[in-house]
Amino acid sequence: MRHVKIAGTGSYVPEHIVTNDDLAGFLDTSDEWIASRTGIRERRISTGENTSDLAAAAAQRALEDAGVKAEELDLILCATISPDCFMPSVACMVQERIGASKAAAFDLVAACSGLVYGMATAAAFIESGMYRTILVIGAETLSKTVDWTDRATCVLFGDGAGAVVLTPSERRTGILASYLVSDGGKQDYLTLPALPLNNSFMVKKDEHQPEQSSILSMKGQDVFKFAVRSVVDQTKTLLTKAALTEEDIRYVVLHQANSRIIEQSAKSSGISQEKFFLNLDRYGNTSAASIGIALDELSRKGMLSDGDKLLLIGFGGGMTSGGILLEWSR
Ligand code: COA
Numbered sequence: 001m002r003h004v005k006i007a008g009t010g011s012y013v014p015e016h017i018v019t020n021d022d023l024a025g026f027l028d029t030s031d032e033w034i035a036s037r038t039g040i041r042e043r044r045i046s047t048g049e050n051t052s053d054l055a056a057a058a059a060q061r062a063l064e065d066a067g068v069k070a071e072e073l074d075l076i077l078c079a080t081i082s083p084d085c086f087m088p089s090v091a092c093m094v095q096e097r098i099g100a101s102k103a104a105a106f107d108l109v110a111a112c113s114g115l116v117y118g119m120a121t122a123a124a125f126i127e128s129g130m131y132r133t134i135l136v137i138g139a140e141t142l143s144k145t146v147d148w149t150d151r152a153t154c155v156l157f158g159d160g161a162g163a164v165v166l167t168p169s170e171r172r173t174g175i176l177a178s179y180l181v182s183d184g185g186k187q188d189y190l191t192l193p194a195l196p197l198n199n200s201f202m203v204k205k206d207e208h209q210p211e212q213s214s215i216l217s218m219k220g221q222d223v224f225k226f227a228v229r230s231v232v233d234q235t236k237t238l239l240t241k242a243a244l245t246e247e248d249i250r251y252v253v254l255h256q257a258n259s260r261i262i263e264q265s266a267k268s269s270g271i272s273q274e275k276f277f278l279n280l281d282r283y284g285n286t287s288a289a290s291i292g293i294a295l296d297e298l299s300r301k302g303m304l305s306d307g308d309k310l311l312l313i314g315f316g317g318g319m320t321s322g323g324i325l326l327e328w329s330r
Contacts, residue, residue: 004123005174005329007133007167008066011296012057013044013160013283020155027151034155035281039259043158043284045143050084051161052093055139058161058292059094062135065299066165073103074131077122079114079138079288080107081192081317082145090139100135111190112255112316113180114138114288115162116324119312120178122166137163138288145192145216153218156257158284162292173329176309177241179234181321189223190317192216223319224261230315231265234323238311242325246271250308250328251298255315256280256290271311287316304328 019042020031035041046054055078063070078091091105110117115138122134139161146154193214231254239245252275254262259280266273277294286293291312298304308328315321 003169004126005169006164008062008165009296009299010058010061011162011293014046016047018045029151040284041281046141046159051139051141052084052090054161055137056094056097058163062163070098070100073100075134076103076105077118077136078107079118082140110320112287113314113320113322115291116314116322123175134166138292140287147215156285158286160286160289162289173327177238177325179237179323183319186319189219227261227315228264230321232268234313235269238323238325252276252311253294257285
């Protein structure tokens with residue numbers, strides 16, 4: 001079986017910064033409440049760019065970092081829950097934008113676990129020999145999906161995109177183990193409805209049924225507990241699969257949802273908290289983009305060396321969780 005490595009990373013966030021104080025200007029909230037409950041201090045919010053714009057910019061940077069030309073790509077996978085439209089896919093829009101004329105392209109929905117689901121899917125294509133060079137993107141404009149009058153949700157999220165280029169590795173490095181989990185029984189923890197069913201043949205609608213709208217809603221405390229349980233389960237499973245221990249891990253890159261989830265996960269998983277990378281103070285929860293943005297930041301700051309073992313763990317709507325144990329090599 002071929003091994004699969006990250007050949008390059010890239011990320012992009014909109015320029016416009018919205019601070020907690022900005023939100024307190026029109027919501028009954030405060031910097032103190034948001035920062036102490038979530039760790040978030042500011043987020044980037046799009047003032048006009050859509051998900052495909054952010055995705056294409058992150059993709060371009062990942063290709064440059066990898067030294068890979070767009071025409072060399074065999075596949076583009078975009079993980080998103082906030083596409084520009086149902087059709088065409090964001091992946092197809094990116095394909096056109098960057099000039100990846102030979103690539104197949106499709107979107108994938110696994111909410112905040114999306115980038116990890118995309119990387120595991122891409123790795124399977126490369127391991128099987130079907131494709132060699134794959135661009136995986138996590139991109140979101142969640143700002144268009146939240147109710148900006150609901151202080152319980154809108155303060156948590158931000159817009160952004162992260163991308164990785166995956167290629168075969170000559171050495172036994174790169175992705176050492178992956179683990180994907182889904183629990184549709186908990187689908188009501190996080191929801192973002194699509195179009196309501198509406199056609200000429202419908203049995204008459206219940207007049208009291210509320211109109212379905214495309215607004216994100218969340219059972220915050222249930223999500224919190226699911227997230228911590230998932231991190232513990234993912235850590236144990238991935239370390240066992242790769243025959244490694246907690247001490248072998250250099251960084252844990254969790255989905256950047258909430259600093260308290262990260263603190264609790266560190267306590268429960270037995271990995272020292274200083275190994276957990278944190279940048280949600282500046283970006284908030286960018287869903288499928290967060291792990292890609294974090295990985296790109298670690299790489300560009302020169303914080304990663306060949307041989308470093310990283311745990312990437314996402315959790316989110318579905319409910320889903322996805323993990324990858326990675327040995328960094330460039
Ligand atoms: N500012 C001020 N007060 C707020 C607020 C805000 N932005 N949002 C909620 N509150 C209030 C609530 O109205 C409630 O008030 P009440 O006691 O008068 O009813 C109080 O704060 C406590 O609300 P609660 O929802 O119980 O808070 P919490 O401690 O559970 O924290 C979250 C809420 C969302 C921060 C927390 O549940 C969480 O982080 N969950 C995980 C969410 C997540 O990460 N989702 C994405 C995962 S992919």
